Amino acid sequence: LRVYFQVQQWLGNLLPPVLWGWRAAKGGLLPLPADRPPAPDRLMRSVSCGCRTDCGGRCGCGRSGLFCSQLCVNCADLCTNVDVTSAFEEEEEDDEFGDSFVGQAIHSLQGEELLPP
Secondary structure, eight states: OHHHHHHHHHTTOOOOGGGTTEEEETTEEEEOOOSSOSSOHHHHTTOOOOOSSSOOTTOHHHHTTOOOOTTOTTTGGGOOOOOHHHHHHHHHOSSSSTTSHHHHHHHHHHHTTSSOO
């Protein structure tokens, strides 16, 4: 919404900002926080970084506002960009791979006899 509003401002189409992702604040406007994730859950689980250290300020996932996922294999145990609640939930899963994107892909490949069970 805010991007559309900004483009319309540049084009000279004056829209009420409070209807387009902004709220009035003392001295100006502030963006409303997003009420939805930046992408579908399946896509967010398929994003990975190329970190080889602790996933500090240069982490691709962190710069995108995402936590590192199971696909971020290089940062492994050194990763400091993890969702603690998600990691805890994954530990409680009975299945070896769970419902993760990677787990679904592995189960699919096992079903096609491309990988051993």
